[in-house]
Amino acid sequence: MTTKFDTIIIGAGPGGNAAAYALAKQQHVLVIENSLWGGTCPNRGCDPKKMLYSAVEARDQAQHLQQFGLKGVPEINWPELMAFKRAYTDQIPGGTLAGLQAANITTVYGQPRFVAADQIQVDQIRYQADHFIIATGQAPVVPEINGHEYLQTSTDFLALPTLPQRIAFIGAGYVALELANIAASAGAEVHILQHNQRILRDFPEDYTQLLSAAMTAKGITFHWDTELTTVTKHDDRYSLATNTTLQLNVDAVFVASGRRPQLASLDLAAAGIEATAKGLTVDDHLRTTNPHVYAVGDVIAKKQPKLTPVANFEGRYVAHTILDATATAIEYPFTPQVVYASPQIAQVGVKLADAKKQPERYQILEQDVTQWYTFNRIKEPTAKVTTIFERADQRLVGAVVYASIAEEVINYLTLLMTQQVTKGQLGQQILAYPSPGSDLGYYYV
Numbered sequence: 001m002t003t004k005f006d007t008i009i010i011g012a013g014p015g016g017n018a019a020a021y022a023l024a025k026q027q028h029v030l031v032i033e034n035s036l037w038g039g040t041c042p043n044r045g046c047d048p049k050k051m052l053y054s055a056v057e058a059r060d061q062a063q064h065l066q067q068f069g070l071k072g073v074p075e076i077n078w079p080e081l082m083a084f085k086r087a088y089t090d091q092i093p094g095g096t097l098a099g100l101q102a103a104n105i106t107t108v109y110g111q112p113r114f115v116a117a118d119q120i121q122v123d124q125i126r127y128q129a130d131h132f133i134i135a136t137g138q139a140p141v142v143p144e145i146n147g148h149e150y151l152q153t154s155t156d157f158l159a160l161p162t163l164p165q166r167i168a169f170i171g172a173g174y175v176a177l178e179l180a181n182i183a184a185s186a187g188a189e190v191h192i193l194q195h196n197q198r199i200l201r202d203f204p205e206d207y208t209q210l211l212s213a214a215m216t217a218k219g220i221t222f223h224w225d226t227e228l229t230t231v232t233k234h235d236d237r238y239s240l241a242t243n244t245t246l247q248l249n250v251d252a253v254f255v256a257s258g259r260r261p262q263l264a265s266l267d268l269a270a271a272g273i274e275a276t277a278k279g280l281t282v283d284d285h286l287r288t289t290n291p292h293v294y295a296v297g298d299v300i301a302k303k304q305p306k307l308t309p310v311a312n313f314e315g316r317y318v319a320h321t322i323l324d325a326t327a328t329a330i331e332y333p334f335t336p337q338v339v340y341a342s343p344q345i346a347q348v349g350v351k352l353a354d355a356k357k358q359p360e361r362y363q364i365l366e367q368d369v370t371q372w373y374t375f376n377r378i379k380e381p382t383a384k385v386t387t388i389f390e391r392a393d394q395r396l397v398g399a400v401v402y403a404s405i406a407e408e409v410i411n412y413l414t415l416l417m418t419q420q421v422t423k424g425q426l427g428q429q430i431l432a433y434p435s436p437g438s439d440l441g442y443y444y445v
């Protein structure tokens with residue numbers, strides 16, 4: 001027997017769920033999930049990471065204010081912090097499932113595979129639909145080195161019942177830096193092995209160098225041009241051999257050298273859907289090579305950053321496209337990126353490196369804002385903001401922020417960019433003073 005739906009969505013993360021809720025207002029929708037309802041972000045990504053980061057932020061603030069009215073830097077109690085995180089994550093899968101069902105969305109737990117261009121099978125049951133949306137996200141890559149079975153991932157880190165004393169991270173992207181910062185703040189000895197000399201390759205190098213210097217000052221050791229070759233286990237410890245003379249003994253090693261699309265079990269060929277190692281091939285309407293099958297979120301091969309708000313935006317876009325066949329090609333709004341380290345690095349819009357290559361087109365305002373009231377008040381060790389303007393009309397088109405409150409500053413700047421707010425218009429506003437918002441005019445040329 002085959003059960004028929006208007007749209008079947010594979011994967012209940014931020015992308016799939018956004019599409020499901022938008023479609024369910026008018027359609028008979030099925031969502032299939034093979035692991036945790038809610039997906040990476042709330043179960044093993046952004047949200048649990050930031051629960052742990054709460055204690056790090058509070059500790060950083062206290063540390064900056066030593067000799068300025070505060071005495072004593074608080075210690076992180078790992079088991080308590082983890083319990084705080086668990087109290088949040090434990091209710092995610094059940095809450096997500098209940099939310100979908102309350103919206104009249106049919107849910108199936110299991111392992112789906114395509115059996116025809118318009119049919120999917122879970123266990124022995126076949127489901128047919130006019131449209132499908134693949135939203136299966138990505139999973140960490142574990143390299144096939146000797147001893148790979150001892151390598152753990154970000155998912156394991158975010159569930160550690162006790163904090164290992166000595167930890168190594170492989171890679172220096174978002175995941176490694178954010179988790180290394182949490183581990184070091186909580187008292188672990190932390191090593192980062194990076195195969196070249198560049199952290200956060202998508203961000204401007206003079207900013208990322210500030211961050212690696214700050215992390216080094218915090219006690220984190222970067223091992224540059226270093227690749228892990230072998231892991232061996234001795235009792236409860238791990239010996240790491242590398243391509244250099246470096247040998248390290250640690251209590252845990254976490255690999256964070258990238259993530260790959262989760263597509264292997266779907267039998268895409270049965271439905272004529274093409275993919276590369278980078279993810280599903282889609283057109284400018286997020287349609288795969290099967291015109292009835294769309295894809296959203298991290299599983300797509302795309303140049304946009306792989307982030308929760310992007311997956312959510314794409315999910316809503318595809319729902320709209322399915323409901324209205326006249327929908328235009330996807331146009332992404334400005335997308336801020338934030339690395340939640342100590343401090344944070346954030347960027348949005350035109351990349352600084354691109355702006356520097358076109359001085360006739362862009363005007364760049366680079367400001368060390370450490371002594372500005374907002375940052376001096378919290379004794380930020382270093383704070384820097386760069387804003388980028390289109391010379392022709394003085395429009396704000398890009399920004400980079402290095403500060404403990406970069407997440408908020410970048411969101412304000414994103415709103416100003418999106419709404420094309422001029423310095424004059426900003427001057428007509430009354431904003432609460434003193435606050436990060438009341439600085440905004442000073443980021444304009």
Ligand SMILES: Cc1cc2nc3c(=O)[nH]c(=O)nc-3n(C[C@H](O)[C@H](O)[C@H](O)COP(=O)(O)OP(=O)(O)OC[C@H]3O[C@@H](n4cnc5c(N)ncnc54)[C@H](O)[C@@H]3O)c2cc1C
Pocket residue numbers: 010011012013014015016032033034035036037038039040041044045046047049110111112135136137138154175262265266296297298299306307308309311340
């Ligand atoms: C440690 C970490 C921290 C992060 N921090 C941030 C952050 O601070 N901010 C931010 O914006 N982004 C962050 N991200 C990225 C963010 O989590 C992803 O961009 C986001 O979750 C993508 O949503 P998605 O719906 O595309 O995929 P996912 O959230 O990965 O959801 C995919 C779902 O599909 C399911 N699935 C997979 N295969 C199948 C299958 N065959 N059948 C059925 N179901 C399947 C999965 O179980 C999962 O539930 C972080 C990621 C990690 C790993």
Ligand SMILES: NC(=O)c1ccc[n+]([C@@H]2O[C@H](COP(=O)([O-])OP(=O)(O)OC[C@H]3O[C@@H](n4cnc5c(N)ncnc54)[C@H](O)[C@@H]3O)[C@@H](O)[C@H]2O)c1
Pocket residue numbers: 170171172173174175176178194195198199200227256257258259305306307337338339340
């Ligand atoms: N704050 C956030 O928004 C946030 C946080 C975490 C993750 N994410 C998302 O998740 C994605 C994945 O994060 P990630 O840190 O796993 O990947 P990444 O691509 O950001 O970083 C991978 C790191 O591993 C290194 N690397 C690559 N190949 C390697 C190899 N063979 N050996 C050793 N090192 C190698 C890279 O140079 C880089 O430093 C991010 O790109 C982002 O989209 C976002």
